[in-house]
Amino acid sequence: MSTRPPELFPLFAGLETLPGVGEKTARAFAQIGVEKPRDLIFTLPHSGIDRRLRRSIREVVLPATVTVEVEIGGHVAARRKGGPARVMVRDVATEFQLVFFHAKGDWLEKQLPSGQRRVISGRVEIFDGVAQMAHPDHILRPEEARGLPDFEPVYALAAGLTQRGVARAVQGALTRLPVVAEWADAALVAREGWPGWAEAAARAHAPQNMADLAPTAPARARLAYDELFAHQLTLALARSQLRRAKGRISKGDGALRARTLAALPFAPTAAQARAMAEIAADMAGPMRMNRLLQGDVGSGKTLVAFMALLVAVEAGGQGVMMAPTEILARQHFDSLAPLARAAGVRLELLTGRDKGAERAAKLADLAAGRIALLVGTHAVFQREVEFADLRLAVVDEQHRFGVAQRMELGAKGRAADMLVMTATPIPRSLSLAQYGDMDISLLDEKPPGRKPVKTALISTARLDEVVAHLRRALAEGRQAYWVCPLVEDSETVDLASAEERFRALRVVFGEGVVGLVHGQLPAAEKDAAMADFVAGRTRLLVATTVIEVGVNVPNASIMVIERAETFGLAQLHQLRGRVGRGAADSTCLMLYQAPLTGPGGRRLQILRETEDGFRIAEEDLAMRGAGDVLGTAQSGLPRFRVADLERQAGLMAVAQSDARALLSADPGLESPRGRAARLLLWLMEQDRAIRLISVG
Structure with a gap:
């Protein structure tokens, strides 16, 4: 079934085919994302009005x-x-x-x-x-008056739309609902007391009271489930596609890993040991690994990833680790180098900076298998970079890459296993929405030796005290970050810019002590400023949020965040994670503009109470909603019309296990329920999934 089933044609016709919808109204509907009758079915009323007949207004x-x-x-x-x-x-x-x-x-x-x-x-x-x-x-x-409903649904409107017009168009769309076979698991439908799909759609548009508008109302929960199930089915198909691509069995003898562990000053945490075992088991299996390693700032992902890379080398192959920026690639290289020395394997760095003979020599060694492990930016996936036997690709900071890019990366290594790392703790419902095609290993404890970071909230009125505190700390040989909200002063937004702050602090601390890094600097200048700070040549680094991800300077023990109330929770948590990496006690000073009220105040309170990134992520989701937490535009997070990721996290998990169970029982979706599920994929416009089935 690689063309749309005819029974769905009426739902995919033009909106003008509905009663009361002309060209002008259709343009108005387009403003709220409604372009065909099918979209109207999934555009549910957001509230309702009690229209029951009363005897008097006095009642x-x-x-x-x-x-x-x-x-x-x-x-x-x-x-x-x-x-x-x-x-x-x-x-x-x-x-x-x-x-x-x-x-x-x-x-x-x-x-x-x-x-x-x-x-x-x-x-x-x-x-x-x-x-x-x-x-x-x-x-x-x-x-x-008998035709007036007791309870009238209320829809979101755009200019040019009326409640009556929308209701009339919806009724027209509902007359086109096809008779469909059941795609949901029969036991689930019975347990939840859900109506069938078409009945659920009709009931969701005809609420009888406020309770019928809640996400938990049977008709709404059913429609939300269908949306999540179609999405998870797509991810599960992508996953089985990757797995069908024959994997390589990569089994190591453990010798290199034992050498590395023996050289470490501490034993891995239980969470690290569990993740290492899960990854090694995946790599030893015949299926291709597609796993996400999710851990909070400082939970020790680098060690787990390195152990996985060693499995590839022990098995006679090569491994690659890829980071989104050159700064991060260089840092990974620096932190892996001592581990590679302990294991006795050759590790090299490949970035856009490698030129001429040096680059050619590296590429030749890589192609001949003389380099066991390579670290680089996504430049490592350019055509001329050839591996002798690539067995494992590790990708850092996954939220920068969508599902499509993941598939592309997987294609590069002939059946190479994939391990993706993210330091952004993501609430479970969102990680299922975004990474449902992957298996997940969670690092939920901190390695020994990581000290808690003391977090203080300070009003900007006390800026002088903060500067005095910094002066004492820098005199003792410590280093500090000062994060500013904007790069250039803007008249309208009264946020001190990085350049202003840099000039002011340079006057206080003297030339050569203060460095500056922000997103608009050329890459070479940015890298040079970072290198000066890492080497301790500059002691105070003024920065924008460029340093949010992955910067590792153990000697830096103070983080000042200016106008902290303007930052998001996850961002503040990431920034705070830049300190507390060395032996010294660390502090994070959050400067806010008084009075501290509303969401900004709530965010800073949460940060003061906890360092648990997963709890912070759940709070962030509750406060901001799913799209914002991941920055929907770049996150590849699907936009659901009915399902509410904040309130229906449980449904997402059910949808995932259902989708995986259906595909393992019926990989080609050929059974009666499988064919119904294909219809659902068409209905939910999951064209990618449909292509995967037809390929399969």
């Missing part, structure tokens, strides 16, 4: 929306042009006014003829002691 606490039958009294015309016209009405218990602005008198007479009865519905407020309903939502003859 409800005002202000409120009320539906009531009234007798129409006299009309009072507007006194001035554009002023309010009023119509007096009476229900069984009291009199009140209907108010209309810019209304034509003859239209009002026709809509609300004096002496007749009408059912009106709208918001009633008390104004100058008088109850008023301005511009009723509905004016109906009593016999027509």
Whole structure:
């Protein structure tokens, strides 16, 4: 089934084929991401209005929306042009006014003829002691009022759309729902008491009360599950595709690893040992490894990755570690070099800087297998870089690469195993959404010797004290970071820029003591400034968030973050993780502009309470929402219309195990349930998954 099933055609037709939708309305719908009837099905109402008929407006606490039958009294015309016209009405218990602005008198007479009865519905407020309903939502003859729902759904609108127009288009789309076979696991549907897909869609658009609008309502939970299941099915297909690509069995004798461990001043943590065992087992199997190594700042990912690389070498092959920037690649090289010496294997660095004869010699040695381990930027995947026998590719800071790039990387090594590392703790629901195609190893304890970082909140009014504290620390031979929010002063945003701060601190501490690094510096200058700081030539580094990821200077024990309340939680946690890497006690000073209130204040409190990156990530998700936590645009995180990753993390896990179970039982999706799942993939526009099935 590599073309769209005909039963879905009506849902993928133009919006103009729906009642009441012309070209102009279709353009308005496009603003809220609705381009075809299928999109409308998944655009659910966000709230609702109680339209039950009341005897009198006195039965409800005002202000409120009320539906009531009234007798129409006299009309009072507007006194001035554009002023309010009023119509007096009476229900069984009291009199009140209907108010209309810019209304034509003859239209009002026709809509609300004096002496007749009408059912009106709208918001009633008390104004100058008088109850008023301005511009009723509905004016109906009593016999027509039976068509008014007791509870009316409310949709998100864009300019050019009305509630009535959206509701009418939705009803039109719902008439096109095909009869579909069940793709969800029968036991799950029975246990949760979920309706079938089409019934769930119809019910979600016809809520009977506020409870029906909750993510946990059966119809909504069912639709959310379908969305997550289709997404996880796509990831599971990608995963099985990678695994079907025959892996290489890489089994080592453990000799190089034993040598490295013997040279370490401490034993690995239980979490590190567990991750090493999981990775070695994957590499020894016939399937291709596709594993994520997720650990907090300073949890010891580098050692685990190095041990995995040694498995490749013990098995007679080569390994490569790749970082997103040259600074990080150089750091990985520096931290792996002593381990490689202990193991007695040759480790080389390859970056864009290698030129001419030196580069040619490295490439020749790599192709001949004389270099066992290579560290570099993604330049290592250029065509002229050839390995003799690449068995393992380790990729650092994965959130910079999407699923598509992961697949590309995997293609480079002939069946090379893949290990991806991230220092960004991600809440479970998000890691399943983003890395559902991978197996996950978690490092959730800190290695011995990592000291806690003391975190203090200080008002910017006390800047002088901070500078005095720094002066004492630098005099004792310590190093410090000073992180600023923006690169250049902007009139509108009163955030001290890095360049301003650099000049001010240079006056205080003298030439040659203070360095500067920010994103707009040319790469060579940035690297030079970092190298000066790493070597201890500069003692204070003024920086923007360029240093958030991976910078390792054990002697730096103070982190000052200016206007900390403007940073995100995860970012602050990453920045704080840059200190506390050496023997000295470390501090992180978060400078805030008083008064400290709202989300900014909440974020700084959380950081003061905990250093647990996973707890911080969960809090971050609760405060900001999924898209922001990962920066949706660059994260490859899917945009769900119904599913709510913050509140439905459990459903995501269920969807993942269901998708994997279905594929292991029915890899080609040929069974009746498998064929229903194919239809779901078409319905959810998971074209990539469909291509994978047709390839498979």
